[in-house]
Amino acid sequence: MMKCADPSGFAAELALGPTGRTVPVLTGLVALSCALVTAVLGMVLLDRALGRLDHAIAADRDAVYRMASAGVESSLSRALTLGIPADRLVGVDAFLEALRQRLPGTERIVLVLPGQQYTSRRGDGEQTAHAPEPESEPSRYALSLPLSSPREGATGGTLLFWHAASPLAGDRPGLLAGVAALSLGAGGVGGGLFFLCAGRALRTRGQRLAAAVAAVGQGQFVLPPPGGGTLPPDRCLKTLAEQIAPLTLRHALLMRHAEGLRAIDHDGSLTRQVEEILAALPAEWEFSAAETDLYRQGR
Amino acid sequence: MTLFQRLVLVVGVTVALALSAVWLMVADLGTARYQAQSEQRLAFRMQAARADIENRISLGVDLPRSLVVQDLIEDLHRQDPDSLAVDVISPQGVTLFSTDRALIGDQAPPVWQAVRKQSAGSPEGGALSRGQGSDGTVSGVALRNDLHEEVGVLVATTRGANGDGYALLADLSSLLVGGLVAAGALAVGIGFVLSRTPERQATEFVAGLTALPVSAGGPVSADRRFGQALQDRLGWVGDRLDQVSQRLSGADDEMR
Numbered sequence: 001m002m003k004c005a006d007p008s009g010f011a012a013e014l015a016l017g018p019t020g021r022t023v024p025v026l027t028g029l030v031a032l033s034c035a036l037v038t039a040v041l042g043m044v045l046l047d048r049a050l051g052r053l054d055h056a057i058a059a060d061r062d063a064v065y066r067m068a069s070a071g072v073e074s075s076l077s078r079a080l081t082l083g084i085p086a087d088r089l090v091g092v093d094a095f096l097e098a099l100r101q102r103l104p105g106t107e108r109i110v111l112v113l114p115g116q117q118y119t120s121r122r123g124d125g126e127q128t129a130h131a132p133e134p135e136s137e138p139s140r141y142a143l144s145l146p147l148s149s150p151r152e153g154a155t156g157g158t159l160l161f162w163h164a165a166s167p168l169a170g171d172r173p174g175l176l177a178g179v180a181a182l183s184l185g186a187g188g189v190g191g192g193l194f195f196l197c198a199g200r201a202l203r204t205r206g207q208r209l210a211a212a213v214a215a216v217g218q219g220q221f222v223l224p225p226p227g228g229g230t231l232p233p234d235r236c237l238k239t240l241a242e243q244i245a246p247l248t249l250r251h252a253l254l255m256r257h258a259e260g261l262r263a264i265d266h267d268g269s270l271t272r273q274v275e276e277i278l279a280a281l282p283a284e285w286e287f288s289a290a291e292t293d294l295y296r297q298g299r
Numbered sequence: 300m301t302l303f304q305r306l307v308l309v310v311g312v313t314v315a316l317a318l319s320a321v322w323l324m325v326a327d328l329g330t331a332r333y334q335a336q337s338e339q340r341l342a343f344r345m346q347a348a349r350a351d352i353e354n355r356i357s358l359g360v361d362l363p364r365s366l367v368v369q370d371l372i373e374d375l376h377r378q379d380p381d382s383l384a385v386d387v388i389s390p391q392g393v394t395l396f397s398t399d400r401a402l403i404g405d406q407a408p409p410v411w412q413a414v415r416k417q418s419a420g421s422p423e424g425g426a427l428s429r430g431q432g433s434d435g436t437v438s439g440v441a442l443r444n445d446l447h448e449e450v451g452v453l454v455a456t457t458r459g460a461n462g463d464g465y466a467l468l469a470d471l472s473s474l475l476v477g478g479l480v481a482a483g484a485l486a487v488g489i490g491f492v493l494s495r496t497p498e499r500q501a502t503e504f505v506a507g508l509t510a511l512p513v514s515a516g517g518p519v520s521a522d523r524r525f526g527q528a529l530q531d532r533l534g535w536v537g538d539r540l541d542q543v544s545q546r547l548s549g550a551d552d553e554m555r
Binding site: 022026029030033034037038041042044045046050052053056057061063064067068102103104167168171178179182185186189190193194197198202213216217221230231232233236239243244246250251253254257258273274277280281285 | 302305308309312317318332333340471496501505529533
């Protein structure tokens with residue numbers, strides 16, 4: 001291989017090739033994208049799933065409350081049928097409290113009768129005079145009750161069950177924290193996976209491209225085979241190799257011509273002439289020696 | 300595999316795995332809550348039925364002779380869509396009442412016997428005893444008279460809690476499928492956006508290197524200028540080689 005000097009200083013003007021600086025940025029963007037997409041889709045999934053679960057559990061809870069109301073209606077009807085006035089019922093509060101304890105998740109039960117109201121409470125079982133302030137919208141069930149006097153016929157009452165608006169409301173903060181943690185984890189995994197699957201190759205081939213471009217700037221037109229990769233630096237390397245190949249062939253032809261002239265020189269004058277002409281080429285230039293391969297390839 | 304394909308694969312797989320983990324977390328908790336609610340419903344109904352039956356026993360009628368118990372258990376069976384069978388078993392393990400009337404008078408199956416033994420040891424008014432039968436979950440609660448003696452066990456066979464859980468999981472699965480589809484679409488979009496810059500840089504570099512014409516008035520990117528500079532460099536090298544080659548040809552002609 002022949003080396004020629006390059007006085008142009010072209011190598012000094014060359015910067016790092018395309019895509020060389022993008023790997024850390026891409027890795028960070030991939031990690032951020034994975035985290036954000038997981039967070040957004042995770043929150044939507046969580047919200048929808050909790051909505052469906054709430055609906056399913058609420059339907060089941062409603063069935064329990066209806067059964068409880070039927071039981072209360074049956075018990076009160078027996079007492080009222082015996083002639084006990086509605087405002088003289090004893091132990092209703094304790095009865096409601098015992099019922100409330102058998103219904104997990106129920107905060108308060110209120111029985112509303114004409115002129116009277118009973119609330120589930122522990123201990124003394126006193127009647128309440130004022131309606132309790134509701135903490136959430138209660139579930140309401142109408143009761144059909146006979147008054148204490150059979151002559152007055154049936155009357156109505158209402159049973160109110162106060163419970164959490166969403167059976168899973170208490171679990172939501174924990175689930176949100178879980179989604180946040182999974183989002184962060186997805187970001188880390190996504191960034192790491194991208195680096196392993198593409199970032200590392202991208203960086204290596206970008207460095208290879210930068211080295212090739214720098215070498216061209218220094219007059220070294222010898223490139224390794226570009227390979228069959230499909231990443232952006234691979235395309236650049238392949239195109240650079242294709243652009244250098246004709247120069248390599250022309251240089252090989254030139255050297256063959258010079259060899260031929262030297263071979264027919266009888267007195268050395270032709271050799272001197274050839275050396276003078278070839279001295280015009282920079283000494284730092286270096287071309288591939290595989291010109292015979294180029295001949296065979298027909299370039 | 301191109302950069303776009305790798306990005307889609309990485310983002311798609313990562314987000315899909317993370318979303319699946321979210322779904323598992325929610326589904327696990329949700330089905331546990333739902334099953335607890337279902338069990339609460341069953342327990343409430345069983346306790347209410349027990350109270351009804353014990354009220355009748357307290358009036359002095361022997362349990363085997365309380366024909367109204369048959370109506371009670373059939374009401375209990377009818378009101379619950381998940382109920383498979385309701386039975387009352389004597390302390391000796393004989394079926395006294397059953398929604399499957401062919402079983403009345405027969406010895407109860409082993410799983411019912413096991414539940415009966417558990418219930419016999421439970422405190423009055425305590426939690427249900429449970430067992431797993433071939434058809435579903437078997438729950439039992441002891442029936443006691445005024446002397447607190449066990450006179451029988453009320454046994455309910457229900458479609459297992461797992462059945463409820465699977466139905467709910469199937470419902471939640473549609474959410475997961477939707478989430479995965481959305482994740483796939485977003486992965487394609489993200490892959491396109493993130494791969495655009497490196498691909499465009501390479502395209503511009505190659506265009507400059509191969510001296511493709513620039514659109515009139517269009518801006519020339521730094522990557523294209525870089526490629527053009529390299530192309531100019533190679534062109535200059537080619538020109539030098541041509542000059543030397545011509546001079547050699549001249550020397551050859553002179554010699555001839």
